[in-house]
Amino acid sequence: MRLRLLKALVFLLLAAGLLFLLWRGDGYLLIAYGTKTIEMTLWVAALAVVALYAVLWFARKVLLGSAEMVRRFREIFLFGSVERAQKRAATGMVDYLTGDWLEARKKLLRTLDKVEYPLANYIAAARSSFEMGDEAEADNILDKALTISNSELPVALTRARLHVQAQRYEEAINILKPIDIKMPRQAAVLDLMHHIYIAQKNWRALEDMFPAMRKAKVLSNIEFEALEQLLACEKMNALSEQVKSLLVAERLPALQALWKSYARSLQKNSAVINAYAEALATHYQDQEAEVLVRKALNNQWYDPLVNLYGRLQVKEIHSQVRTLETWLKHRPQDATLLRSMGRVMLRNQQWDLARDYFQRSMNLQACVETAMEMARLMEKMGDHKKSSDLYQQGLLLAEQKK
CATH class of the missing domain: 1.25.40 (Serine Threonine Protein Phosphatase 5, Tetratricopeptide repeat)
Known part of the structure; x- marks a missing residue:
């Protein structure tokens, strides 16, 4: 801005000086080159300079305009305009979100060099290729994305997520661990690793990572509490096996x-x-x-x-029975409680009472455990047909539960 003002001021001073000289007299301009001379009045010389400047300015504009026109025509006929490319990229993203993998990949790949921030398009195109079963093409696209990305984190996360989707957990961990060393406490990396460890049931690794997850605030407070409880339970289960x-x-x-x-x-x-x-x-x-x-x-x-x-x-089985009876007074329709009472009665060899409790539990909630307990009881009581029917019922319930 200051440079423009300075140029304008110099131009005005020169113009004012020229007008002052012209005002004081006609004067003339003599240009000699070898044996040839050119003479003209100062007024004519001034007009010639203005005309030459106008011609040069006009020629410059024409040349620049022509180059821009050629560039735009080239884009339109060979690749499509930037506006058209951006629109095509946007529709490609919509296709990606709606699961039309073929159209998404085609549109996104054709417009990669036309959008301002192509990384998201590379990643969406790679995931589309993966969903189509073309993992080699997905890897190739992600390799290209890595060359234009300022950070390897988005590409690494995408590769790892594709491995997780294919249940190749070790490959995903091998990608994420170096990233975690280079860029520690990245919430997205820790979150993906924690899901992988849960899928692998690698409770030791998850427990080691838990403090870093808490510092990075990967989960909400409620989710952290649930994860802490899960780790505590699994640690107890593991110790139970070890001892x-x-x-x-x-x-x-x-x-x-x-x-x-x-x-x-x-x-x-x-x-x-x-x-x-x-x-x-x-x-x-x-x-x-x-x-x-x-x-x-x-x-x-x-x-x-x-x-x-x-x-x-x-x-003290009688004390256990009294406790169960006390709970049953407040929860007479609790199927689980009735089954527990049936088990205690069965262990106490009160078979008729055990059968009644099991039957009441079954009436409230058909359950594999209850059916199997009652089948064993019927077998002890000599009712083999009833026992067989209950075993069949239990197997059917187990199949339905799968």
Whole structure:
């Protein structure tokens, strides 16, 4: 802007000086070149300079306009105009979002060099090729995308997601780990890795990554709580398997040590309590599990714990029956509770009562576990036809559940 003002000021000064000289007299201009001379008045010389400038300015505009016209005609006839290309790219994105992979890839690839930010088009075209089963073409497109991208993160994430979609989890992890080292605490990378570890049931790796996920705020608070509970349950399940190699007397201290290491909030969670109680029952600590489950159910009702309570084999079976009867007064239509009562009655050899509780449970909710328990009971009671029918019913329910 300042340069333009300076040029305008110089032009005005020169024009004013020229007019002043012309005003003072006609004057003349003599140009000599070898044996030839050109003479003219100063007025004519001034007009000639103005005319020459006008001709040069006009010629410049014509040449630039012609070049622009040639360029635009070339785009229109060979590739289509930028506006048309952008419109085609937009419709290609719509095709991609609606699952028309062939049209999406065709439109997006034809307009890659016409859009201002082509990376999204490269990625969409690659995913379209992958969906069509052309993984080699998808890799080729992503390789090209890497050459125009300022960051390898979007391309790496896309490659990893395609591997995850194909359930090639190790290949996806091999792509993501170097990215995580170069660019730590990237929320998108950590989120994808955490989904892969869940699919692989790699709880140890997920537990190691958990603090980084929390710092990067990958999940919401509710999702973090759910993940923390899942990790606690799986850690307890893993320990339950590991302690099988120990003596029975050594198993309880190991389980208790892990339980005590959990945060208070986890020790109050029903799912975590259930995992611990299951581990206790697996290693013949039914009595301790009974106390834990009873207290937990008195605070918060949770079906898996109710189901487990009926399977616990405690010494004071009459006390267990009284507890179940107390709960049944408040929840007479609870199918899981009725099944647990049936199991306890069966263990107490009160077969008729066990059959009644199982039947009431089945009437409320058809369940594989209940059908199988009642089938075994009918077999003990000598009703083999009823037992066979119940086994068939249980198998049918199991098939429907799949």
